[in-house]
Amino acid sequence: MNTIQPLDITVDNLSVTYNNAKLALYNASCRVQAGTITALVGPNGGGKSTLFKSIMGFLKPAVGRIIVGGLSVGKAQKKQLMAYVPQADDVDWNFPVSVFDVVMMGRYGYMNFLRIPTSKDRRLVNESLERVGMTEFRDRQIGELSGGQRKRAFLARALAQQGQVILLDEPFTGVDVKTEKRIIDLLIQLRVEGHTILISTHDLASVATFCDRTILLNRTILASGTTEETFTEENLSMTFGGLPLNSINHMFNHQSEAA
Amino acid sequence: MQTNLINHVIGAIPLWNWLVEPLQYGFLVRAILVSAFVGIVCAVLSCYITLKGWSLMGDAVSHAVVPGVVVAYALNIPFAIGAFIFGFGATVAIGYVKSKTRLKEDAVIGVIFTGFFAFGLVLVTKIPSNVDLFHILFGNVLGISQADIIQTIIAGSLTLIIILLRRKDLLLFCFDPNHAKAIGLNTQLMYYTLLSVLALTIVTALQTAGIIMVVAMLVTPGSIAYLLTDRFDYMLIISAISSVLSCVMGTYVSYYFDVSTGGAIVVLMTILFILAMIFGPKYGIIAQQFTKGSLEDLNQIADIE
Numbered sequence A: 001m002n003t004i005q006p007l008d009i010t011v012d013n014l015s016v017t018y019n020n021a022k023l024a025l026y027n028a029s030c031r032v033q034a035g036t037i038t039a040l041v042g043p044n045g046g047g048k049s050t051l052f053k054s055i056m057g058f059l060k061p062a063v064g065r066i067i068v069g070g071l072s073v074g075k076a077q078k079k080q081l082m083a084y085v086p087q088a089d090d091v092d093w094n095f096p097v098s099v100f101d102v103v104m105m106g107r108y109g110y111m112n113f114l115r116i117p118t119s120k121d122r123r124l125v126n127e128s129l130e131r132v133g134m135t136e137f138r139d140r141q142i143g144e145l146s147g148g149q150r151k152r153a154f155l156a157r158a159l160a161q162q163g164q165v166i167l168l169d170e171p172f173t174g175v176d177v178k179t180e181k182r183i184i185d186l187l188i189q190l191r192v193e194g195h196t197i198l199i200s201t202h203d204l205a206s207v208a209t210f211c212d213r214t215i216l217l218n219r220t221i222l223a224s225g226t227t228e229e230t231f232t233e234e235n236l237s238m239t240f241g242g243l244p245l246n247s248i249n250h251m252f253n254h255q256s257e258a259a
Numbered sequence B: 001m002q003t004n005l006i007n008h009v010i011g012a013i014p015l016w017n018w019l020v021e022p023l024q025y026g027f028l029v030r031a032i033l034v035s036a037f038v039g040i041v042c043a044v045l046s047c048y049i050t051l052k053g054w055s056l057m058g059d060a061v062s063h064a065v066v067p068g069v070v071v072a073y074a075l076n077i078p079f080a081i082g083a084f085i086f087g088f089g090a091t092v093a094i095g096y097v098k099s100k101t102r103l104k105e106d107a108v109i110g111v112i113f114t115g116f117f118a119f120g121l122v123l124v125t126k127i128p129s130n131v132d133l134f135h136i137l138f139g140n141v142l143g144i145s146q147a148d149i150i151q152t153i154i155a156g157s158l159t160l161i162i163i164l165l166r167r168k169d170l171l172l173f174c175f176d177p178n179h180a181k182a183i184g185l186n187t188q189l190m191y192y193t194l195l196s197v198l199a200l201t202i203v204t205a206l207q208t209a210g211i212i213m214v215v216a217m218l219v220t221p222g223s224i225a226y227l228l229t230d231r232f233d234y235m236l237i238i239s240a241i242s243s244v245l246s247c248v249m250g251t252y253v254s255y256y257f258d259v260s261t262g263g264a265i266v267v268l269m270t271i272l273f274i275l276a277m278i279f280g281p282k283y284g285i286i287a288q289q290f291t292k293g294s295l296e297d298l299n300q301i302a303d304i305e
């Protein structure tokens, strides 16, 4: 088996505003340790996707910085270190591309100016399709897939890209139990191979079964650590219920500073 | 003897005469060839523009080229250069204003392109030149000059070459710009590449369709194709066929019935669009009705069970 050197992600004091001037994330700091599966858990609108998009460099943070394996995000991306599986509603499912086309897009960063695939590119695309069990659907237009098949197609693209770090935004939403189990097994294999995986999910029941570490997020990082010590009832009710006192204090301080 | 017979049979078909007879006029042959070429260029770009959702941007660029054309004629430089500079300049202005204000993109586009267009109107009525505003607005392929044909061919060929070389990146950019960024590609460059081929295509189509109609040439063929297929390579082919067909037949219609060429081309395209919308094998209105019907049948069967 080909194992790779695991990489970590450091998020340092991150604040993100959208152009409606609302703070989607403030003062978020956390570390995704190398070679772990880390769960990102929080309510809808809590900023999970925002954190992912900041780590991937799609959003420019107002404040703060992100380091991936000791490199800036831009450098890490040029070296094909970071793969991303988007949330389902971020994809145009009517777009005229096939599953094979999508997975091949994972290889573009390795190709020449004209993006002509080599035999290695084809082999890796086919292997990735095989690994997620999507070989028989390779010629389907992406809109003709079920929820679980759609997820697996984009997961195959991430595999074809061979990124050391893989970010998955809600891969279990709209997916049946069998596919979820299958994706989890694959993620566990990928961890063994040395990948670092950050995954957001609403399936709280499964987190403890495969995630080494957990980050709790509701507009800022509320807790993080090993799943045993972080994934407690108290922490969860704080994340999904009200904000903790010290965090609210912090916000007030922040605002009076700004004023 | 046999060819004679064939000629005889073909000659008896009125449509054949209708098609061949005008080909004895040099200007008409030229017009047909130019509009077929323009049809292909627009058809190819059209697939990207419809998928990217940039139809309004196409409309904006087409109007924004007017001052460029006027200035170019006044300075005695090729119209294509002036048109490209102003067309591309407008898209840069749109991007800049959008990033610096809280306005939504459609508002920014609306403000900028009408501004450019109005500036063009002011210029054309003030600068003494032999620009015929009517020809800019509505096209004049039947009276196209040799110099304009050369410019049209250069702009169109450039467009086709750039798209041919960058087609995979452009498609990725239309589909999933975030992924393009994630794999370290230069999305800013892709954005400006697509904008420049858009401006170049409009320059190409200017003489044939005129700026009012050019947006149809940029949107309709791709839309027709999108209604008929789920594969991008088929989409390109369908788009090209429907576009060239409309352009060539539109030129004939314009000659025979003495109507606006741009108008005739776009009317034909629109007819093709309506046909695709109604009779499309999968996404057509009839087909959709049919699948809905069979779904209801299935539900009824399920209910009975």
Ligand SMILES: Nc1ncnc2c1ncn2[C@@H]1O[C@H](COP(=O)(O)OP(=O)(O)O)[C@@H](O)[C@H]1O
Residues within 6 Å of the ligand: A018, A019, A020, A024, A042, A043, A044, A045, A046, A047, A048, A049, A050, A051
């Ligand atoms: N493109 C956007 N423009 C403006 N606000 C946004 C945008 N995307 C997300 N938000 C806001 O940012 C907050 C966090 O959203 P998001 O990161 O999508 O949360 P989650 O993924 O945890 O559900 C929400 O309040 C949401 O309304």
Ligand SMILES: [Mg+2]
Residues within 6 Å of the ligand: A048, A049, A050, A087, A169, A170
């Ligand atoms: Mg989300």
